[in-house]
Amino acid sequence: EFVNRFRMERPPLPAMSLSTDTSVLTSVGNDYDFDQIFEKQLMALCKPEDLAWGISTSGNSPNVLKGLRFCAKEEISTLGFAGRDGGKMNGLCDFMLTIPSDNTARIQEVHIIAAHVICALVDEILFGRFNPDIVG
Numbered sequence: 001e002f003v004n005r006f007r008m009e010r011p012p013l014p015a016m017s018l019s020t021d022t023s024v025l026t027s028v029g030n031d032y033d034f035d036q037i038f039e040k041q042l043m044a045l046c047k048p049e050d051l052a053w054g055i056s057t058s059g060n061s062p063n064v065l066k067g068l069r070f071c072a073k074e075e076i077s078t079l080g081f082a083g084r085d086g087g088k089m090n091g092l093c094d095f096m097l098t099i100p101s102d103n104t105a106r107i108q109e110v111h112i113i114a115a116h117v118i119c120a121l122v123d124e125i126l127f128g129r130f131n132p133d134i135v136g
Contacts, residue, residue: 006119010127018042018067038067046076053079057107059087059098068092081114083107 002015018041019025028037042052052071056064059082071078072092080086080093083101090096097114099107 001116001119002122006116006123008123008127010123013122013126016045035062035066037063039063039070042067042070042076046071046074048075051077051079053081054089054093055081055111056087056089057083057104059084059089065089065092081111 002013004012018038021041024041025034025037028034028040032040038054046052052067054064054068059080065088068078068080068089069092070076078093078095080089080096081099082089082096083099083104084107085100086096086098090098097111099110101107101110
């Protein structure tokens with residue numbers, strides 16, 4: 001939604017998913033530890049003006065936590081999405097959305113809706129072409 005578009009035509013925005021490069025994931029996981037798969041990528045790619053978005057249904061995923069700790073140390077802003085009580089992600093994120101449920105499917109569904117609202121708001125804030133269908 002950021003690189004291509006969400007609901008409006010606009011220039012691409014710099015964004016990437018750290019969970020889609022299987023070569024990096026398996027290399028780091030095999031040579032080091034799967035707990036480091038996000039931290040290593042953040043070390044290579046993030047700058048202080050960036051935002052890292054961590055998602056963990058339990059809020060306790062070791063690889064997500066390690067990445068968020070790196071961001072905190074490097075003063076990279078963070079957004080966290082978690083379920084239940086937020087787990088160990090609480091206190092690690094600058095902005096946190098916690099879905100108070102034990103139902104994994106419901107947590108993930110609300111995360112998707114919230115992510116789409118964020119995408120719409122980014123479009124509106126950065127490009128200012130208000131469309132009530134986007135946020136409504």
